[in-house]
Amino acid sequence: MKFYSTNNRNHKVELRQAVIQGLAPDNGLYMPETIPQFSQSFIKSLPQRTFHEIGFEVAKAFLSAKVPDQEIERIVTHTLQFDAPVVEVAPDVAALELFHGPTLAFKDFGARFLAGLLGYYARQQDREITILVATSGDTGSAVANAFLNVPGTRVVVLYPKGKVSVAQEKQFTTLGGNITALEVAGTFDDCQRLVKQAFLEAELKQKFFLTSANSINIARLIPQSFYYFRAYAQLNHNKPVVVSVPSGNFGNLTAGLLAKKMGLPINHFIAATNVNDIVPSYLKTGVFSPKPSVQTISNAMDVGNPSNFARLLDLFNNEYKELRESISGYAFSDAETRTAMQQVYSKSTYITDPHGAVGYLGLVQFLKANPAYTGVFLETAHPAKFVDVVEDVVPVEVELPERLQKFMSGEKQSVLIPTGFDAFKELLPTLLT
Numbered sequence: 565m566k567f568y569s570t571n572n573r574n575h576k577v578e579l580r581q582a583v584i585q586g587l588a589p590d591n592g593l594y595m596p597e598t599i600p601q602f603s604q605s606f607i608k609s610l611p612q613r614t615f616h617e618i619g620f621e622v623a624k625a626f627l628s629a630k631v632p633d634q635e636i637e638r639i640v641t642h643t644l645q646f647d648a649p650v651v652e653v654a655p656d657v658a659a660l661e662l663f664h665g666p667t668l669a670f671k672d673f674g675a676r677f678l679a680g681l682l683g684y685y686a687r688q689q690d691r692e693i694t695i696l697v698a699t700s701g702d703t704g705s706a707v708a709n710a711f712l713n714v715p716g717t718r719v720v721v722l723y724p725k726g727k728v729s730v731a732q733e734k735q736f737t738t739l740g741g742n743i744t745a746l747e748v749a750g751t752f753d754d755c756q757r758l759v760k761q762a763f764l765e766a767e768l769k770q771k772f773f774l775t776s777a778n779s780i781n782i783a784r785l786i787p788q789s790f791y792y793f794r795a796y797a798q799l800n801h802n803k804p805v806v807v808s809v810p811s812g813n814f815g816n817l818t819a820g821l822l823a824k825k826m827g828l829p830i831n832h833f834i835a836a837t838n839v840n841d842i843v844p845s846y847l848k849t850g851v852f853s854p855k856p857s858v859q860t861i862s863n864a865m866d867v868g869n870p871s872n873f874a875r876l877l878d879l880f881n882n883e884y885k886e887l888r889e890s891i892s893g894y895a896f897s898d899a900e901t902r903t904a905m906q907q908v909y910s911k912s913t914y915i916t917d918p919h920g921a922v923g924y925l926g927l928v929q930f931l932k933a934n935p936a937y938t939g940v941f942l943e944t945a946h947p948a949k950f951v952d953v954v955e956d957v958v959p960v961e962v963e964l965p966e967r968l969q970k971f972m973s974g975e976k977q978s979v980l981i982p983t984g985f986d987a988f989k990e991l992l993p994t995l996l997t
């Protein structure tokens with residue numbers, strides 16, 4: 565199977581190139597040239613299958629011609645070290661918990677699959693691959709933990725000094741091994757500029773086989789479809805199914821739509837956002853108008869120009885009408901989100917994080933108008949990740965999961981660097997040899 569650019573369906577590359585490049589040269593996003601189809605009997609067998617089996621079958625459908633089965637097994641095993649349970653919160657309202665990975669958010673699935681695949685490419689070419697990643701917090705921790713101890717890979721995380729939370733910083737500065745953290749005496753934008761500039765230096769890029777672990781990478785999208793299958797396997801199928809996806813860059817929703825196109829019988833999707841409502845407003849008006857993002861309590865969704873929008877359009881062949889029939893969009897304020905967290909807790913003692921709460925709100929609003937459905941909202945992060953917001957509205961202390969506590973007791977190791985490119989360029993070879 566080849567992968568084409570959303571900007572030009574005639575520009576096709578092999579999986580390896582799509583994964584190593586991340587973005588197409590014309591700035592389009594890569595999409596699979598055909599979407600694998602799963603049979604009715606496979607769908608019916610889902611409740612009897614393990615998460616690993618499901619992941620393996622879905623991954624094989626995209627990778628099999630290019631990656632040996634044994635390697636796909638290994639990559640899926642590395643990815644699915646934890647489950648994605650469905651937990652009922654109210655009648656016909658369930659949470660799909662995607663936070664059981666090492667960094668307590670769904671991004672662990674995509675980052676771990678990408679790490680497994682890049683590890684395979686590194687071994688195959690017998691050359692180390694270096695992943696450069698700029699982070700404002702969460703991406704760095706998911707990527708660093710995913711690549712930790714993956715042979716043939718090294719990760720350099722650049723983060724702005726004093727601008728990430730202590731818990732976030734601990735998750736990528738205490739690992740050691742093949743993970744190096746650079747603390748930049750500047751802003752996130754400085755970190756991003758340093759990474760971009762490094763990629764523009766052909767010699768440097770070539771010498772260290774630099775690549776990025778950007779969230780638009782097709783290898784991060786494919787594994788995100790696994791858990792829609794896993795969710796479906798855990799549901800009662802007497803009613804049509806709706807899934808509500810709290811969204812920022814819309815990778816998660818795109819993966820759900822992909823699963824549906826593969827044959828998974830999800831009847832409807834909900835695009836739920838905070839006040840950064842670009843997509844809900846597009847669904848209402850047919851006009852896509854990006855704008856600067858606004859800060860909210862569900863900050864991983866503070867996105868003013870959703871990067872996967874091109875993929876959404878592509879999945880519907882740019883047919884606005886079809887897109888609108890398949891997806892409902894709703895946006896919610898921080899006040900509404902807080903109230904929802906309170907209400908869910910007081911009704912069921914379930915604790916949502918602010919992102920999951922936005923998904924919950926979207927689902928409840930949809931079910932009011934469509935009571936025949938049964939629904940799931942994605943709980944994309946563990947509430948302990950947003951403990952300040954959560955403990956403000958819920959009358960209990962949120963327990964810190966053991967894996968987060970373990971990070972907190974580790975010792976921070978990072979190298980402080982200035983914002984100029986020359987110092988970074990000089991330092992890089994000393995870190996990587």
Ligand SMILES: *Cc1c(COP(=O)(O)O)cnc(C)c1O
Nearest residue numbers: 811812813814815816864944945
């Ligand atoms: C990244 C993130 C989101 C948004 O996901 P997209 O795929 O960008 O729409 C939602 N919730 C949490 C906790 C996240 O980290």
